[in-house]
Amino acid sequence: xxxxxxxxxxxxxxxxxxxxxxxKEMSGHVTNVVVALAIxxxxxxxxxxTHVPMAHLLLAGFAAYLLFQIGLVNLPQIxxxxxxxxxxxRLRATPGxxxxxxxxKSVLVVVMATGTLALLLAVAALLADGPLxxxxxxxxxxxxxxxxxxxxxxxxxAAIGAVxxxxxEALALIMLPTMALLFTSGTVFPITSLPVPVQQVASVFxxxxxxxxxRSALLPDSARTAEAAGSWELPMxxxxxxxxxxxxxxxxxxxxxxxxxxxxxxxxxxxxxxAAQNGALPA
Numbered sequence: 001x002x003x004x005x006x007x008x009x010x011x012x013x014x015x016x017x018x019x020x021x022x023x024k025e026m027s028g029h030v031t032n033v034v035v036a037l038a039i040x041x042x043x044x045x046x047x048x049x050t051h052v053p054m055a056h057l058l059l060a061g062f063a064a065y066l067l068f069q070i071g072l073v074n075l076p077q078i079x080x081x082x083x084x085x086x087x088x089x090r091l092r093a094t095p096g097x098x099x100x101x102x103x104x105k106s107v108l109v110v111v112m113a114t115g116t117l118a119l120l121l122a123v124a125a126l127l128a129d130g131p132l133x134x135x136x137x138x139x140x141x142x143x144x145x146x147x148x149x150x151x152x153x154x155x156x157x158a159a160i161g162a163v164x165x166x167x168x169e170a171l172a173l174i175m176l177p178t179m180a181l182l183f184t185s186g187t188v189f190p191i192t193s194l195p196v197p198v199q200q201v202a203s204v205f206x207x208x209x210x211x212x213x214x215r216s217a218l219l220p221d222s223a224r225t226a227e228a229a230g231s232w233e234l235p236m237x238x239x240x241x242x243x244x245x246x247x248x249x250x251x252x253x254x255x256x257x258x259x260x261x262x263x264x265x266x267x268x269x270x271x272x273x274x275a276a277q278n279g280a281l282p283a
Contacts, residue, residue, distance in 0.1 A: 008103025015108045033120045036062035047190060052223045056131040059124050060218045061187030063117055064211035070113045071153030073174055079161025083259060098256050102158055109154050131218040138217045145213030148241040152206040155248030162255035187211045190226040199228055206244045213237040
C-alpha cells in the first residue's frame with residue numbers, strides 16, 4: 001500500500017506537469033472562472049433579509065460548484081477516455097496499479113480544484129470586491145470544507161467514470177444531473193427560495209453542503225438568515241461530506257478493479273476499430 005501511494009503521487013505529479021503544459025486544458029478551467037465572474041457582475045441587490053450582496057452569495061456558490069464539477073464531471077471524462085485508450089488494461093498487470101491510479105487522479109484533481117478556487121476568489125476580490133474569509137476561523141473553515149468536499153466528490157467521480165460507457169456519452173449522462181443540482185442546491189440563489197421538497201432532495205447530495213460550508217467561510221454571519229435552518233450547520237456539513245467520502249472510496253476501488261478485469265486486448269481493438277469507422281480515430 002505504501003508503494004501504491006508513492007507511485008500514485010509520482011504519477012500525479014507527472015500528469016500535473018502535462019496539464020500545465022497543455023494550454024487547451026488550462027483554458028477550460030480559466031473559462032469557468034470567467035463565466036462565474038461575468039454572471040456575478042450582472043447580479044444586483046442583496047440577499048433577502050441581509051445587507052450581503054447577492055453577487056457574493058453567487059460567487060460562494062460557484063466556488064463550490066467548480067470544485068464539484070472538477071470531481072464529478074471532469075474526472076469521470078478523464079477516466080472513461082483513458083479506459084478507452086487502454087490505460088486500465090495496462091494497470092491490470094501492474095501490482096497495486098488501481099490504488100496508485102486512484103491516488104494519482106486524486107492528486108491531479110485536488111491541485112486543479114484548489115487552483116481554480118484560488119483563481120476565482122483572488123480575481124473576484126481584486127476586480128469586484130468579492131468575498132474572502134474573515135479572520136483565521138474563516139480561512140480554517142475554507143480549508144476543511146474544500147478538503148472534505150473534494151474527498152466527497154473525487155472518489156465518487158472515479159466510481160462514475162468506471163461505469164460510464166464511452167467518452168461520447170459520458171458528458172451527456174453526467175451534465176444533466178449536475179446542472180440540476182447547480183440550480184437546486186442554493187448555489188445561484190438562496191436555498192430558502194426553493195420549495196421545501198426540492199430543498200430536502202438537494203440536502204442528500206454533497207453540493208448543497210459544500211456550498212453552505214463555503215458560504216460560512218466567505219460571507220458574514222448575517223447571511224445565516226438565508227439558510228434553511230437559519231444557521232451554517234457546520235457539524236452537519238462535515239458529517240454529510242464525510243459520509244459521501246466514505247461511500248465514494250468504498251465504491252471507487254472495486255468498480256475500477258472490475259472495469260480493469262473486464263478489459264482485454266480484443267475489446268480494446270474492437271473499440272478502436274469502431275472509433276475508426278465512426279471517424280473518431282484514424283483508421
